[in-house]
Amino acid sequence: MRIPPIARRTLLAAALAAASASVVHGHGDVQPQPVDTKGLPALGPDLLAENPYRGNPKAVEIGYSGYTQNCARCHGLEVISGGLAPDLRRLETGSEGDAWFMERIQNGAMINGTYKMPPFRDALSQEAMWAIRSYIESRHVDEG
Ligand code: HEC
Secondary structure: OOOOHHHHHHHHHHHHHHHHHHHHOOOOOOOOOOOOOOOOOOOOOOOOOOOOOOOOHHHHHHHHHHHHHHOHHHHOHHHOOOOOOOOHHHOOOHHHHHHHHHHHHHHOEEEOOEEEEOOOOOOOOHHHHHHHHHHHHHOOOOOO
């Protein structure tokens, strides 16, 4: 059977889309999971420099779920690292820690041309990111 040229183009486009999707999410990476942030104040489009939800129990609860679905497979359940990625309980608290947290969660970590940590800027809302930060900070421990 001859495939009409239009259908062939559609098939080719679908095949290309599938191929590029597997490049972006290569080596068995798990898709980022959306986080439902209902119940938290909305933050608007501009990225804040500091966590507006620090100490907010609702944010900690939502952040726990977001963390468990998106971060725990590398950074460990309940933020206790098994050694695959840094232990985020030791991330600095306060605004200094916020800045580094945002840099990493937005951009991921590319090392020698591959992502050791995927960027989450297109996958998670700012509300979800700060909720996750709130949860991580609630688990903070000092060095030692
Ligand atoms: C595929 C594994 C993976 C996933 C998933 C992942 N990370 Fe990471 N993350 C890493 C690795 C590896 C590093 C260390 C990168 C380096 O050596 O600079 C890192 C570094 C970080 C850092 C900087 C830590 C430091 O001490 O400098 C933060 C903050 C961070 N990740 C947050 C997150 C959050 C929040 C999530 C979930 C939304 C997440 N990561 C998901 C692998 C991952």
